Amino acid sequence: xxxxxxxxQEALRDGIRAVCQGRFTSERVxxxxxRGVWDELAETGVFSLIADGFSWADAAIAxxxxxxxxxxxxxxxxxxxxxxxxxxxxxxxxxxAGAPAMVEHLAAADAVVILDGDTVRSVAASAVxxxxxxxxxxxxxxxxxxxxLPEGEPVAGADGAQWNRAGAVLTAAFQAGMAHxxxxxxxxxxxxxxxxxxxxxxxxxxxxxxxxALVRAEVARTAVHAAAVTLDDPEVGDVxxxxxxxxxxxxxxxxxxxxxxxxxxxGMGFTWEVDAHLYLKRAWLTNTAFGTPDACADALAAxxx
Amino acid sequence: MDLRYSPSDExxxxxxxxxxxxxxxxxxxxxxxxxxxxxxxxxxxxxxxLFDAGYAGMSWPxxxxxxxxxxxxxxxxxxxxxxxxxxxxxVNFVGTLHAGxxxxxxxxxxxxxxxxxxxxxGDEVWCQCFSEPDAGSDLAALQTRxxxxxxxxxxxGRKIWCSFGQVGEYGELLARxxxxxxxxxxxxxxxxxxxxxxxxxxPIETILGSSEFCxxxxxxxxxxxxxxxxQENDGWRVTNVxxxxxxxTAFVSEMVDAMxxxxxxxxxVHDPADRRELGHVIAEFDALWALTKRNVSNSATKGDTGxxxxxxxxxxxxxxxxxxxxxxxxxxxGAFDVHEPYVEERLRTLSLTIAAGTSxxxxxxxxxxxxxxxxxxxxxxx
Numbered sequence: 001x002x003x004x005x006x007x008x009q010e011a012l013r014d015g016i017r018a019v020c021q022g023r024f025t026s027e028r029v030x031x032x033x034x035r036g037v038w039d040e041l042a043e044t045g046v047f048s049l050i051a052d053g054f055s056w057a058d059a060a061i062a063x064x065x066x067x068x069x070x071x072x073x074x075x076x077x078x079x080x081x082x083x084x085x086x087x088x089x090x091x092x093x094x095x096x097a098g099a100p101a102m103v104e105h106l107a108a109a110d111a112v113v114i115l116d117g118d119t120v121r122s123v124a125a126s127a128v129x130x131x132x133x134x135x136x137x138x139x140x141x142x143x144x145x146x147x148x149l150p151e152g153e154p155v156a157g158a159d160g161a162q163w164n165r166a167g168a169v170l171t172a173a174f175q176a177g178m179a180h181x182x183x184x185x186x187x188x189x190x191x192x193x194x195x196x197x198x199x200x201x202x203x204x205x206x207x208x209x210x211x212x213a214l215v216r217a218e219v220a221r222t223a224v225h226a227a228a229v230t231l232d233d234p235e236v237g238d239v240x241x242x243x244x245x246x247x248x249x250x251x252x253x254x255x256x257x258x259x260x261x262x263x264x265x266x267g268m269g270f271t272w273e274v275d276a277h278l279y280l281k282r283a284w285l286t287n288t289a290f291g292t293p294d295a296c297a298d299a300l301a302a303x304x305x
Numbered sequence: 306m307d308l309r310y311s312p313s314d315e316x317x318x319x320x321x322x323x324x325x326x327x328x329x330x331x332x333x334x335x336x337x338x339x340x341x342x343x344x345x346x347x348x349x350x351x352x353x354x355l356f357d358a359g360y361a362g363m364s365w366p367x368x369x370x371x372x373x374x375x376x377x378x379x380x381x382x383x384x385x386x387x388x389x390x391x392x393x394x395x396v397n398f399v400g401t402l403h404a405g406x407x408x409x410x411x412x413x414x415x416x417x418x419x420x421x422x423x424x425x426x427g428d429e430v431w432c433q434c435f436s437e438p439d440a441g442s443d444l445a446a447l448q449t450r451x452x453x454x455x456x457x458x459x460x461x462g463r464k465i466w467c468s469f470g471q472v473g474e475y476g477e478l479l480a481r482x483x484x485x486x487x488x489x490x491x492x493x494x495x496x497x498x499x500x501x502x503x504x505x506x507x508p509i510e511t512i513l514g515s516s517e518f519c520x521x522x523x524x525x526x527x528x529x530x531x532x533x534x535x536q537e538n539d540g541w542r543v544t545n546v547x548x549x550x551x552x553x554t555a556f557v558s559e560m561v562d563a564m565x566x567x568x569x570x571x572x573x574v575h576d577p578a579d580r581r582e583l584g585h586v587i588a589e590f591d592a593l594w595a596l597t598k599r600n601v602s603n604s605a606t607k608g609d610t611g612x613x614x615x616x617x618x619x620x621x622x623x624x625x626x627x628x629x630x631x632x633x634x635x636x637x638x639g640a641f642d643v644h645e646p647y648v649e650e651r652l653r654t655l656s657l658t659i660a661a662g663t664s665x666x667x668x669x670x671x672x673x674x675x676x677x678x679x680x681x682x683x684x685x686x687x
Contacts, residue, residue: 001307001308001309001310001311001314001377001598001601001602002306002307002602002605002606003306003307003308003595003598003599003601003602004306004599004602004603004606004607005306006306009306057306183676187676187677187678190678191677191678191679198679198682199678199679201672201676201678201679202678202679202680202681202682203681204665204668204669204681206678207668207669207672207673207676207678208665208668208669208672210672210676210678211619211667211668211669211671211672211676212668214616214671214672214675214676215616215619215620215671218596218612218613218616219589219592219593219596219616219620220592222592222595222596222599222613223588223591223592223595225306225595225599226308226591226592226595226598228306229306229307229308230308233307233308233309235309236308236309237308241587241591242591244584244588245587245588245591245592246588246592248584248585248588249588249589249592294581296584296588297581297582297583297584297585297588298580298581298584299584300583300584300585300587300588301571301574301580301581301583301584301587302580302584304567304568304571304583304587305571305572
C-alpha cells in the first residue's frame with residue numbers, strides 16, 4: 001500500500017497544471033469553449049488517457065487540474081466517449097419523461113451522447129434542436145433547452161455502468177480541483193485586501209472560513225483518489241460506495257468553497273470581474289451530473305440498510 | 306496510488322487476527338468505568354499480553370523492546386484490535402504513547418533503563434501534568450515554577466486535565482525553569498514521581514459524571530535534578546518529539562469504532578433528512594479512512610504526514626460530533642438513559658473538539674502554517 005501520488009503521477013499533475021497556467025488563463029477561460037480549446041486539450045492527451053494505458057487515478061489527477069483552472073467544455077464526455085464517438089461529444093443523462101433536456105455546449109459539439117440508465121446512446125448534434133438560453137446560469141456553459149431529445153442509436157462498445165462510475169469520478173475530481181482553487185484565490189485576496197489597517201486574512205473570522213475550506217478540499221481530494229483507485233482495482237474496496245462518497249464530498253467542497261471565496265472577496269466577490277462566481281456557477285452545474293450530492297448521500301445510507 | 310496491502314502486511318494481519326481470536330475470550334470481564342484500581346489491573350494485564358505476544362511498542366525501536374514495525378503494520382494492528390473489540394490502551398495511554406516515546410528520544414541511558422522496559426510491559430502507569438488553569442490553548446504560558454536548589458528542583462504550581470492522575474506512578478511534568486525569557490524558551494520536561502511529598506491529587510467530575518481527569522497541586526515538591534528529560538529550558542521542543550512515533554495512526558482505533566457505530570446506527574435512523582445526513586457521515590468517515598492510509602503511506606515514504614496529518618484532528622473530531630448528534634436524534638427519548646448505547650458516547654465526544662487543541666486552535670494553525678495567513682495582532686500585556 002502506498003496511497004500517495006507516484007513520481008509519474010506528480011509529473012502528470014505538474015504537466016497538466018503547467019498547460020492550464022500557460023494556456024487557460026482567466027481571460028482565455030472567459031472566452032468560452034470552442035474547437036480550438038478542444039484541439040489543444042486533445043493534444044495534451046487528456047481525453048485519450050485511458051486509451052493510452054493510463055489509469056482512472058491518473059485521469060482524476062488530470063481532471064483536478066482542469067477544475068483548478070475551471071476550464072470550460074464537455075470535458076468528462078470527451079474521456080468517456082473517446083474512440084467510440086466521432087468529433088466533439090457532449091452528453092447528459094436522459095431527463096425524466098416530460099422534462100426538458102438542458103444540453104451543454106450543443107453548438108460546439110458534433111454528437112450528443114445520452115445515458116439512459118446504463119445504456120449509452122448517441123445522436124448527431126445537428127439532429128438535436130432546441131432553444132439556446134440567452135442568460136445561462138454559467139456564462140462559460142451555453143445551454144440549449146431541448147423539449148424532445150431524440151432516442152439516439154446505441155453506442156457499440158460503450159459500458160454504461162462504467163460510464164456512470166467514471167463520469168462521477170472525473171466530475172468529482174474536477175470539483176475537488178475547483179475547491180482547492182477557491183481556497184487559493186480567497187487566501188491570496190485576504191492577504192492583499194486591507195481593512196482596519198491590516199490584511200483581512202489576519203482576522204480569525206476569515207482564517208477559520210479558509211481553514212474549513214482547506215479541510216473540505218483536501219478531504220474531498222482524498223475521497224476522489226480513493227474512488228479512482230477503487231475503480232481501477234475493485235478488489236480494494238466497494239467501488240460504488242467510494243464513488244458516491246467522493247461525488248458527495250467533492251460537490252459539497254466545490255460549492256461551499258466557491259461561496260466562501262465570494263464571501264471573503266466581499267463586494268468584489270459579487271462582481272463579474274472576479275472569478276469566484278465562475279467557480280460557484282460551475283459547482284452548481286456539475287452537482288447535477290452523475291449523481292447529486294443528496295442522491296449520493298441517500299444511496300450511501302440505503303447501502304447500510 | 307495503491308491501496309493494496311503487501312503480502313507481508315496481509316500475513317501480519319492474519320497472524321494478529323488469529324492471536325486476537327485465541328486471546329480475547331480468555332480476558333476477565335471489563336471493570337466499571339470509575340473503579341480505577343480495577344482498571345489498572347485490567348489495562349496493564351492487556352499490555353502484558355501484548356508484550357508477551359510481541360505486539361507492544363509497534364513503532365518503538367527494537368533496542369528498546371519494540372517491534373519497529375512499518376507504519377502499515379501499525380495501522381493494521383490498531384484496525385484489527387478495534388475490529389475485534391480488544392481492550393483500549395486505557396491507563397497505558399500516557400506511558401506508551403507519550404512519555405515512553407519522549408524518554409526514548411530524549412532521555413538519559415539511566416532514565417531509559419529505569420522506565421522503558423516497565424512502560425512496555427505494563428508495569429508502570431503514567432499520567433500527564435501539562436495544562437494549567439491559566440494555560441490551556443496557550444500551553445506555553447504555563448506558570449508552574451521549578452527552581453533549582455542544590456540537587457533538586459523545587460516545584461510549585463497547579464496542573465489540570467491530568468489524564469490518569471488518580472493512578473499514575475509517574476507524571477510527565479512541564480514546568481517553568483526560567484521566567485525571564487520568551488515563554489517557549491523557559492520550560493523544562495521532568496519525570497515526576499507522583500508519590501513525592503507536597504503533591505495533592507483531586508479528581509475532576511466531568512460532564513459524564515465520571516473522573517477521567519484530575520487536578521494536581523504541587524507545593525514545594527522536591528524533584529531530583531536527574532529527573533529532567535532533555536536540557537534545562539528545552540522542554541517545549543522535548544514535548545513535541547513524540548509526534549514522530551504516531552506515524553499517521555493517531556485516530557485509527559477511534560475511527561474504526563465510529564464507522565462501526567455508523568453501521569449499527571443505520572437501522573435506527575428512519576427520518577429521510579436524518580438518513581441523508583447518515584449518508585453524509587459515512588462519506589466523511591470513508592474519506593478520513595482513506596486520508597489515514599495516505600498519512601501512513603507518507604509517514605513510511607517521506608517520514609512526515611504533511612497536510613493530511615495537520616487536518617486529521619479537526620476533520621475527525623468534527624465528523625464524530627456530527628455522527629453523535631445524529632445518534633441522539635435517532636434515539637429520541639430513548640436517549641434520556643445514558644446506559645443506552647451511544648448516549649455516553651455523545652457526551653464523551655464533546656471533549657474531542659476541545660482536548661489536545663480545540664477546533665478553533667486547529668483552524669488557526671492550518672490558516673497560519675499551511676495558508677500563510679498572519680497571526681492576529683497581539684494585545685498589550687496587562
